[in-house]
Amino acid sequence: xxxxxxxxxxxxxxxxxxxxxxxxxxxxxxxxxxxxxxxxxxxxxxxxxxxxxxxxxxxxxxxxxxxxxxxxxxxxxxxxxxxxxxxxxxxxxxxxxxxxxxxxxxxxxxxxxxxxxxxxxxxxxxxxxxxxxxxxxxxxxxxxxxxxxxxxxxxxxxxxxxxxxxxxxxxxxxxxxxxxxxxxxxxxxxxxxxxxxxxxxxxxxxxxxxxxxxxxxxxxxxxxxxxxxxxxxxxxxxxxxxxxxxxxxxxxxxxxxxxxxxxxxxxxxxxxxxxxxxxxxxxxxxxxxxxxxxxxxxxxxxxxxxxxx
Amino acid sequence: xxxxxxxxxxxxxxxxxxxxxxxxxxxxxxxxxxxxxxxxxxxxxxxxxxxxxxxxxxxxxxxxxxxxxxxxxxxxxxxxxxxxxxxxxxxxxxxxxxxxxxxxxxxxxxxxxxxxxxxxxxxxxxxxxxxxxxxxxxxxxxxxxxxxxxxxxxxxxxxxxxxxxxxxxxxxxxxxxxxxxxxxxxxxxxxxxxxxxxxxxxxxxxxxxxxxxxxxxxxxxxxxxxxxxxxxxxxxxxxxxxxxxxxxxxxxxxxxxxxxxxxxxxxxxxxxxxxxxxxxxxxxxxxxxxxxxxxxxxxxxxxxxxxxx
Numbered sequence: 339x340x341x342x343x344x345x346x347x348x349x350x351x352x353x354x355x356x357x358x359x360x361x362x363x364x365x366x367x368x369x370x371x372x373x374x375x376x377x378x379x380x381x382x383x384x385x386x387x388x389x390x391x392x393x394x395x396x397x398x399x400x401x402x403x404x405x406x407x408x409x410x411x412x413x414x415x416x417x418x419x420x421x422x423x424x425x426x427x428x429x430x431x432x433x434x435x436x437x438x439x440x441x442x443x444x445x446x447x448x449x450x451x452x453x454x455x456x457x458x459x460x461x462x463x464x465x466x467x468x469x470x471x472x473x474x475x476x477x478x479x480x481x482x483x484x485x486x487x488x489x490x491x492x493x494x495x496x497x498x499x500x501x502x503x504x505x506x507x508x509x510x511x512x513x514x515x516x517x518x519x520x521x522x523x524x525x526x527x528x529x530x531x532x533x534x535x536x537x538x539x540x541x542x543x544x545x546x547x548x549x550x551x552x553x554x555x556x557x558x559x560x561x562x563x564x565x566x567x568x569x570x571x572x573x574x575x576x577x578x579x580x581x582x583x584x585x586x587x588x589x590x591x592x593x594x595x596x597x598x599x600x601x602x603x604x605x606x607x608x609x610x611x612x613x614x615x616x617x618x619x620x621x622x623x624x625x626x627x628x629x630x631x632x633x634x635x636x637x638x639x640x641x642x643x644x645x646x647x
Numbered sequence: 648x649x650x651x652x653x654x655x656x657x658x659x660x661x662x663x664x665x666x667x668x669x670x671x672x673x674x675x676x677x678x679x680x681x682x683x684x685x686x687x688x689x690x691x692x693x694x695x696x697x698x699x700x701x702x703x704x705x706x707x708x709x710x711x712x713x714x715x716x717x718x719x720x721x722x723x724x725x726x727x728x729x730x731x732x733x734x735x736x737x738x739x740x741x742x743x744x745x746x747x748x749x750x751x752x753x754x755x756x757x758x759x760x761x762x763x764x765x766x767x768x769x770x771x772x773x774x775x776x777x778x779x780x781x782x783x784x785x786x787x788x789x790x791x792x793x794x795x796x797x798x799x800x801x802x803x804x805x806x807x808x809x810x811x812x813x814x815x816x817x818x819x820x821x822x823x824x825x826x827x828x829x830x831x832x833x834x835x836x837x838x839x840x841x842x843x844x845x846x847x848x849x850x851x852x853x854x855x856x857x858x859x860x861x862x863x864x865x866x867x868x869x870x871x872x873x874x875x876x877x878x879x880x881x882x883x884x885x886x887x888x889x890x891x892x893x894x895x896x897x898x899x900x901x902x903x904x905x906x907x908x909x910x911x912x913x914x915x916x917x918x919x920x921x922x923x924x925x926x927x928x929x930x931x932x933x934x935x936x937x938x939x940x941x942x943x944x945x946x947x948x949x950x951x952x953x954x955x956x
Contacts, residue, residue, distance in 0.1 A: 465955065466954065467953070468951060477956075500781065564779070567781075618949060618950070619953055621953050635925065642777060642926040642940060642942070646773070647774035647775060
């Protein structure tokens with residue numbers, strides 16, 4: 339059984355002329371989510387943010403922006419088109435579309451090139467591929483329009499591959515529980531003060547949204563053997579005040595390799611003899627963000643897996 | 648511009664009841680090559696082997712076996728089907744089908760799963776995936792039938808990714824020549840006593856077949872920026888007598904990462920401070936071969952490329 343954990347992601351900020359995005363209400367966001375071929379399965383809110391847990395990943399809506407993250411074979415591009423075609427381009431202050439390299443790109447409904455061509459019909463875009471094609475790499479397309487992100491407007495992404503056997507065995511076992519996964523991740527210590535909303539999929543897989551004021555964090559776990567993957571996405575600074583989160587998750591999950599991405603922050607991998615920086619790059623974007631991408635490996639995991647098909 | 652350098656490969660050995668495969672003649676082999684959506688562009692022979700250079704890679708035919716290697720978006724699976732459907736399974740002593748992980752698998756005409764399903768219609772198969780899905784990996788399917796390869800029946804593969812700038816710049820320049828590429832690869836020193844047949848593609852790309860008695864070697868170069876790839880495939884022992892070939896090609900081509908594969912041999916990467924063994928595995932096959940797969944990286948190439956799309 340294969341499930342594509344790698345995510346596609348939209349971030350979009352609007353000007354005041356559109357009113358509050360949260361006031362668009364559940365029917366609109368349900369429509370956005372179904373355009374992407376996903377479903378809303380759960381929902382939490384606070385004064386600043388509505389956080390939807392989806393059948394494939396997450397949607398966070400603030401008054402002036404939203405973030406939508408989907409995995410599997412979802413068609414996030416259709417949701418992007420729906421929004422832009424409904425409200426026009428003039429109200430959009432910032433738009434980015436990110437797509438991680440997939441494990442099995444031939445199973446996707448659209449290719450990266452097709453997504454890029456469709457977005458270029460809608461708006462002036464800058465588009466980049468970061469990293470080698472034969473290794474972990476990222477695609478980032480953004481609206482080519484000046485934008486001035488505030489100091490708190492940062493994003494950190496921490497993507498872990500090939501989870502160590504102890505954590506992976508638990509995440510794949512048939513009698514796991516929400517409490518067990520929370521304990522494995524040590525969520526309460528990791529994200530103090532956050533409100534959590536999480537879900538266990540059948541036969542396996544775990545998703546979690548967390549919000550605290552305007553802060554969010556989301557974790558998605560695809561524990562399938564030979565293609566295990568865990569993503570952590572947040573607007574906390576994993577390069578500064580919250581860099582202990584990276585260290586803690588590395589210790590708990592023991593991934594064989596991991597990527598870090600930062601937008602106006604630089605998530606830090608702690609220095610250890612067995613952690614090797616495979617590659618790194620930085621890119622200054624015309625939309626006001628400095629993007630940082632790094633790929634690391636745990637050099638102890640030298641034995642390659644063999645899978646009988 | 649993107650060209651998929653990663654190869655698919657068939658090796659097939661027949662029993663004496665079929666007579667000599669070489670005696671099947673050019674029309675049969677032309678038909679096999681066109682089944683795969685490729686063309687024969689050139690041909691050399693010696694007493695033991697016919698070596699065809701193809702529009703996408705190579706075909707070597709001996710009396711009792713053949714080896715066919717194709718890249719791009721060729722459909723090698725169709726050639727495999729054609730052979731088995733024409734001559735039946737009883738005359739086949741050994742069959743293997745190998746497919747390297749592709750850079751852009753969604754551009755391929757068939758997926759690995761589809762190829763496997765089609766081959767399983769034709770014969771009892773063992774099938775394996777070696778390596779992590781999110782990194783370099785290999786698929787190997789073989790006829791599940793006892794086979795006793797002789798001591799000279801070995802295969803070494805050496806696959807280089809992200810060629811260093813000096814070699815890559817030359818291989819992409821518009822005024823390169825066959826002599827220039829031969830000199831870059833230092834072919835005469837690398838393969839003394841071999842007869843060569845090589846070809847430069849337009850706008851870039853290089854293929855070379857070489858034969859010497861029953862020995863063969865073949866090199867295929869896809870120099871495209873951001874997805875450069877060079878494969879070296881041979882029945883010389885890159886783990887023993889001919890291990891200097893690996894060292895020499897590493898020095899000349901300075902790849903960022905490389906894979907070695909051996910069937911009844913273990914191609915050796917020389918020990919150097921900047922060469923890191925990312926992973927390795929060994930697999931004993933029911934068809935009499937010990938398969939070895941290793942993935943290495945040059946840790947000096949730490950700066951990830953950024954490509955504007």
